[in-house]
Amino acid sequence: MxxxxxxxxxxxxxxxxxxxxxxxxxxxxxxxxxxxxxxxxxxxxxxxxxxxxxxxxxxxxxxxxxxxxxxxxxxxxxxxxxxxxxxxxxxxxxxxxxxxxxxxxxxxxxxxxxxxxxxxxxxxxxxxxxxxxxxxxxxxxxxxxxxxxxxxxxxxxxxxxxxxxxxxxxxxxxxxxxxxxxxxxxxxxxxxxxxxxxxxxLVSDTQGKKVPFKLDPDFPLTMGPLxxxxxxxxxxxxxxxxxxxxxxxxxxxxxxxxxxxGRSYGNGFVDAYNVDDAEIVTVCLGSTAGTTKTVVDQLRSKGIKAGVLRVRTLRPLPVEDIMRALENKKAVAVLDRSNSVGGQGGPFFHEIRHVLYGAQSHPPIVDYVYGLGGRDMPPALIQNIYKDLEEIAKTGKVKNLVQFAGVRE
Amino acid sequence: MITIKELTEKPELFTAGHRACAGCGPAIALRQIMKALRGPTIVTEATGCMEVVSTIYPYTAWNVPWVHTAFETAAANASGIEAALKVLKRKKRITHEHVDVIALAGDGGTYDIGIQALSGAAERGHDFLYVLYDNEGYMNTGIQRSGGTPLGASTTTSPAGTVIPGKTQHKKPIADIMVAHDIPYVATASIGYWQDLMAKVRKGLEVEGPAFLHVMAPCPRGWRSDTAKTMEISRLAVETCVFPLWEAVNGEYGLSPISKAIALKPDRKKPVEVYLKMQRRFAHLFQPKFQHIIKEIQDDTDKRWNRLLKKCNIPQVAVSKT
CATH class of the missing domain: 3.40.50.970 (Thiamin diphosphate (ThDP)-binding fold, Pyr/PP domains)
Known part of the structure; x- marks a missing residue:
C-alpha cells in the first residue's frame, strides 16, 4: 500500500x-x-x-x-x-x-x-x-x-x-x-x-444464547452486576x-x-534513540524525549555513547523491549516527571527498575525526579544527568539512587 | 387506569428470585414500575439495595437491558445511554423507533451522593425517567441516615441515645428541588397506591425530557416494622400527609386523587402518631422526654402540607388536630 x-x-x-x-x-x-x-x-x-x-x-x-x-x-x-x-x-x-x-x-x-x-x-x-x-x-x-x-x-x-x-x-x-x-x-x-x-x-446471555455485547432491548444483558x-x-x-x-x-x-x-513510533511500544550501541541511557516518557534526543546528538558528536529510550506504552508495560534495550548498558537513568512520596523514587523508576530485575545483567540504575508542576527540563540539566551516568559507568558506583533535577535544594 | 386483570397479563421484567428481604418496599416498587413500561427500555441503576439483591452474578432478575456502574452515577449513566441511543438512531445503527431510559436510585444515591449528576442531567434536558425509591436511609450498608431520613428516626449513624433523639434534621424536599429544575414532569408516588404509581411511571416516560418520580418504599429492616405491614405503612404515610401524592406538570402542582380527597375532607387526615407508632425507628419518641419531637414532626408535616395546598391552589380548610 x-x-x-x-x-x-x-x-x-x-x-x-x-x-x-x-x-x-x-x-x-x-x-x-x-x-x-x-x-x-x-x-x-x-x-x-x-x-x-x-x-x-x-x-x-x-x-x-x-x-x-x-x-x-x-x-x-x-x-x-x-x-x-x-x-x-x-x-x-x-x-x-x-x-x-x-x-x-x-x-x-x-x-x-x-x-x-x-x-x-x-x-x-x-x-x-x-x-x-x-x-x-x-x-x-x-x-x-x-x-x-x-x-x-x-x-x-x-x-x-x-x-x-x-x-x-x-x-x-x-x-x-x-x-x-x-x-x-x-x-x-x-x-x-x-x-x-x-x-x-458476542457473549453468552443467561440462556446461553450468543448475543452482541451492548445494551440492546432485543438481547437484554445485565451489565455491571454484583x-x-x-x-x-x-x-x-x-x-x-x-x-x-x-x-x-x-x-x-x-x-x-x-x-x-508513513509514520511509526519505534516498534509501537518503545522508541529507542541511539540505544543499540549506547553505554549510557536515559529512559523517559512524553515530550522530554525530544529535548533528550537533541542532547544525545550533542553527546554523540563528542564521541560519547549516549542513548534515550522513550516508553510509548506504559500499559501494557513492554517488559521484554525495555529489558533487551537496557540490560547490557553501563549505566541507566530514569527521568521521572512524578514522585512516589516516600517510595524511593518516582513511579516510572519503580516500573523500569522492576523490569531490570529479570534481566541477564543488571546495569546500575538511578532516578531523577524532574519537572514537577511544569518546571522546565532544559538541555543543560539533561547533560548533567548524562555526566553523572558517565561517572557511574566508569566507577560502577551509585552515590545517589534518587535525585531531584532542577529543584532548589 | 390499569386493572388487576390486565396487570397479570403483563410480562415480569423484574422477576422473582431476587434476594430482597421479606416485605421489601423497593422490590415491590420495582415490580410495579416494570409493569408500567410502554415499550423497549434500558434501565440503569445506582449502587444500592435493589442493585445488590437483583444482580448477584451469574444471576439476574432483569429481563430488560440493565447496567450499574457506581453509586453516584444513575443520572450520568442515563445521560450517556440517551445520548448514544439518539446518535445511533440518527446513524441508523439501531432499529428501534424509540427506547425509553429509566434511572433507578435509592435515597442515598439521590438526595446525597448522586444529586450533582441528577441536577446536571436535568439541566441538560436528557429524555429519561429518574425513579427515586426512597426507603429513608442507607439500608444496604446497615441502616445509616441519609438526607432523606426523616426527623427523629433512629439509624446507626443517628442513633436514639439518652441525649439525642435520633436524627435531628428534617428530610430534604427532593421532589420540590427537582420541580425547581423546571423539568416537564415531577411526581410523588407510593407503592400503597399502585394504580397511581403506574400511571405516573407512564406519564414520566411519555413526556419529552427529564421526568422525576419520588416513590416512597418502606424498608422493614431499617424502619423496624412488621414485614406484613409494608403496604399499610405506605398508605399511612399518605393518609397522614407525611408523604402526600402530587404531580407537577411543567411546574404546575396538582394533588393526586388520594391526597386530594384528604385536602377536600381534612378530617380524613390522620395524625402522624399512627404512622410513627408502626415503626420502631421512632419508638424512642414515645418516651416522655422526647415526645415533643412528635409534635415537631406533626407541625412540620402540617406546614409542608399547607404549603403544598397553596401550590396546588387548594384553599386550606383546617389543620389537623394533634
Missing amino acids: AIIEQKTIPLNGDEAVAYAVKQSDVDVVAAYPITPQTIIVERFSEYVANGEVDTEFVCVESEHSALAASLTASLTGARAFTATASAGLALMHEMVYVTAGCRAPVVMAVTNRALSAPINIHCDHSDVMAERDSGWIQLWAENAQEVYDSIIQAFRIAEHPDLMTPVMVNLDGFFLSHTLENVQVLPDNVVRKFVGIRQYP DLPDYYFEHKRQQEEAMHIAPKIIKQVHDEYAKLS
Missing part, C-alpha cells in the same frame, strides 16, 4: 486530539473542561456547532459524570470519547476502574498536569500515575503529530473485539497541549475507513488476559497505520 498524500496543518496537541476525534466517526463525547485540556472540548464544541461532526456532545457537570456517561454510551454501542487532566482525572478515578472493569472501549485523552496541593496547572505526570493499575491501556505521545496518530489508533485498539479495553492517550500539558506544531493529517475518508464502524463481540468472591477474581483475571493479547493488537494497528501514513 502506498503512503497516502497528506496535508500539513498547524495544530497544538489539544487541537490535534480534537481533529483526530472529529475524523474518527465518534458517536458520543461527554466531557468537562479543565486546564490544560480545555482546547480539546472547545474545538470539538465548534465542530458540533458548525455541523462538522455527527456526534452527541454531552457537556456534563463534572469529570465523574463525563466518564460515567462515556462509559454507558459505550456500553449502549456508541463509539465514545472523553478528555481530562489532573484534578479531573482524580475525580474520575472511581470511574476509570469501573470503565475498564465493564470492558467499555472508551478512548480518553489525558493532558497531563500536576495534582494539587499546592494548586498548579502545569505539566507533570502525577495525575495519570495514579491510574497505572486501573486496567487501561496507556499510550504516551512525544509531540502533537504522535498525539494525532495515537488517538486514531486508540479507537481501533480499544474496540478490538478480543480486547474491549479502554485506552488513554497521554500528552504533556502545555508542552504539547498548547504548543503549535506542523501536523500531517490524513484525509477524512481514510481515517473513517481505518477506524471503521464499531463491532461488538460480583462476589466466587466470580470477581476470575473477571479481574480476564482483564489481565486481555492485556496479554494487547501487544499483538497494538502492534498490528501501529504497523497498519504506518503503512498508510
Whole structure:
C-alpha cells in the first residue's frame, strides 16, 4: 500500500486530539473542561456547532459524570470519547476502574498536569500515575503529530473485539497541549475507513444464547452486576488476559497505520534513540524525549555513547523491549516527571527498575525526579544527568539512587 | 387506569428470585414500575439495595437491558445511554423507533451522593425517567441516615441515645428541588397506591425530557416494622400527609386523587402518631422526654402540607388536630 498524500496543518496537541476525534466517526463525547485540556472540548464544541461532526456532545457537570456517561454510551454501542487532566482525572478515578472493569472501549485523552496541593496547572505526570493499575491501556505521545496518530489508533485498539479495553492517550500539558506544531493529517475518508464502524463481540446471555455485547432491548444483558468472591477474581483475571493479547493488537494497528501514513513510533511500544550501541541511557516518557534526543546528538558528536529510550506504552508495560534495550548498558537513568512520596523514587523508576530485575545483567540504575508542576527540563540539566551516568559507568558506583533535577535544594 | 386483570397479563421484567428481604418496599416498587413500561427500555441503576439483591452474578432478575456502574452515577449513566441511543438512531445503527431510559436510585444515591449528576442531567434536558425509591436511609450498608431520613428516626449513624433523639434534621424536599429544575414532569408516588404509581411511571416516560418520580418504599429492616405491614405503612404515610401524592406538570402542582380527597375532607387526615407508632425507628419518641419531637414532626408535616395546598391552589380548610 502506498503512503497516502497528506496535508500539513498547524495544530497544538489539544487541537490535534480534537481533529483526530472529529475524523474518527465518534458517536458520543461527554466531557468537562479543565486546564490544560480545555482546547480539546472547545474545538470539538465548534465542530458540533458548525455541523462538522455527527456526534452527541454531552457537556456534563463534572469529570465523574463525563466518564460515567462515556462509559454507558459505550456500553449502549456508541463509539465514545472523553478528555481530562489532573484534578479531573482524580475525580474520575472511581470511574476509570469501573470503565475498564465493564470492558467499555472508551478512548480518553489525558493532558497531563500536576495534582494539587499546592494548586498548579502545569505539566507533570502525577495525575495519570495514579491510574497505572486501573486496567487501561496507556499510550504516551512525544509531540502533537504522535498525539494525532495515537488517538486514531486508540479507537481501533480499544474496540478490538478480543480486547474491549479502554485506552488513554497521554500528552504533556502545555508542552504539547498548547504548543503549535506542523501536523500531517490524513484525509477524512481514510481515517473513517481505518477506524471503521464499531463491532461488538458476542457473549453468552443467561440462556446461553450468543448475543452482541451492548445494551440492546432485543438481547437484554445485565451489565455491571454484583460480583462476589466466587466470580470477581476470575473477571479481574480476564482483564489481565486481555492485556496479554494487547501487544499483538497494538502492534498490528501501529504497523497498519504506518503503512498508510508513513509514520511509526519505534516498534509501537518503545522508541529507542541511539540505544543499540549506547553505554549510557536515559529512559523517559512524553515530550522530554525530544529535548533528550537533541542532547544525545550533542553527546554523540563528542564521541560519547549516549542513548534515550522513550516508553510509548506504559500499559501494557513492554517488559521484554525495555529489558533487551537496557540490560547490557553501563549505566541507566530514569527521568521521572512524578514522585512516589516516600517510595524511593518516582513511579516510572519503580516500573523500569522492576523490569531490570529479570534481566541477564543488571546495569546500575538511578532516578531523577524532574519537572514537577511544569518546571522546565532544559538541555543543560539533561547533560548533567548524562555526566553523572558517565561517572557511574566508569566507577560502577551509585552515590545517589534518587535525585531531584532542577529543584532548589 | 390499569386493572388487576390486565396487570397479570403483563410480562415480569423484574422477576422473582431476587434476594430482597421479606416485605421489601423497593422490590415491590420495582415490580410495579416494570409493569408500567410502554415499550423497549434500558434501565440503569445506582449502587444500592435493589442493585445488590437483583444482580448477584451469574444471576439476574432483569429481563430488560440493565447496567450499574457506581453509586453516584444513575443520572450520568442515563445521560450517556440517551445520548448514544439518539446518535445511533440518527446513524441508523439501531432499529428501534424509540427506547425509553429509566434511572433507578435509592435515597442515598439521590438526595446525597448522586444529586450533582441528577441536577446536571436535568439541566441538560436528557429524555429519561429518574425513579427515586426512597426507603429513608442507607439500608444496604446497615441502616445509616441519609438526607432523606426523616426527623427523629433512629439509624446507626443517628442513633436514639439518652441525649439525642435520633436524627435531628428534617428530610430534604427532593421532589420540590427537582420541580425547581423546571423539568416537564415531577411526581410523588407510593407503592400503597399502585394504580397511581403506574400511571405516573407512564406519564414520566411519555413526556419529552427529564421526568422525576419520588416513590416512597418502606424498608422493614431499617424502619423496624412488621414485614406484613409494608403496604399499610405506605398508605399511612399518605393518609397522614407525611408523604402526600402530587404531580407537577411543567411546574404546575396538582394533588393526586388520594391526597386530594384528604385536602377536600381534612378530617380524613390522620395524625402522624399512627404512622410513627408502626415503626420502631421512632419508638424512642414515645418516651416522655422526647415526645415533643412528635409534635415537631406533626407541625412540620402540617406546614409542608399547607404549603403544598397553596401550590396546588387548594384553599386550606383546617389543620389537623394533634
